[in-house]
Amino acid sequence: MNIVKTMSQLLLAASLVISASAQAEVERFTDPYQMISVVADHAFSRLAQEKDNIKQNPEILRTMVHEELLPYIDVxxxxxxVIGNHIRSTTEEERDAFVxxxxxxxxSTYAGTFTLYRDQRVIVEPGQDVGNRRVATVRTRVIDPGKPDIxxxxxxxxxxxxxxxxVFDMVAEGISLLDSKRAELGGMIRQQGLARVTELLQERAKQPIELAEPEE
Incomplete structure (x- = not known):
């Protein structure tokens, strides 16, 4: 995958953060288009405001994601x-630990993507009536000065x-983040078991957040 596609996959989480710290309760949305529009607008404003602090302590990004992003993702x-068909051979305790x-x-992954922030903008497609549908797709374009739109x-x-x-999945330039995680972890779950993969994810999550180097 070339650098543009790699960055596009990593940057997709950046449009999901909303600055809700001043609100007594997390804002909820009955319109998926409004949700993506609002969170995208607030995401980059928040990153811009915190830019200097993040340079001093990138771990701020982990706290930001935990407090403000998670309410909008069905983890x-x-x-x-990701567990897929292997779920039948797991216990409730194993599944809860894996989640x-x-x-x-x-x-940790999303916090790392925020280190790629370089004044990007997000344009959300016009809203449509989703009726009684339970699953919806909202298309956006990431505009990065001097690069092709993503x-x-x-x-x-x-x-x-x-x-x-x-949100349960994000697809960047035709590549599903969820599918990529299933491909990465599915074989490991089959070969090593869910408990071992859970331990591996715990280890990966402890890795420190490091600022990304500017792309040449």
Missing amino acids: RYAAFR AAFQEYMI TIEFKLIRHRDSEYWQ
Whole structure:
């Protein structure tokens, strides 16, 4: 994969963060297009405001993701899709432990993507009526000065017991983040078991956040 596609996959999480720290409760959305528009607008403003502090302490990004991004991602649903058909051979305790480890691993992954922030902008496609659908796709374009625009699709789900939308996958230039994680971890789960993969994710999540070097 060339550097543009690699960056596009890493940058897709950046449009998901909303500055909700001043709110008493996390804002929820019944319109998936409004959700992506609002969180994208706030994401880059927040990153710009915190830029100097992040240079001094990149671990701030981990806290930012944990407090503000997670409410808008259905981590459990995504984690279960990564487990896939192997789920039948696992226990409830193993699944719960994997979800917790997967969450911390994704926090670390997303925090790392924020180090790539370089004044990008996101344009969200016009909203459409989703009717009674439970799954929706919202397309966006990441505009990075001096580079080709990057197409990103956000996959959202609205469960039967909720009216609110959550993201469960992001597709950058045709590459699904969820599918890539299934490909990366599926074979390991089959060969080594879910408990061992859980331990591996816990280890990866502990790696320090390091600032990305500017692309030449």
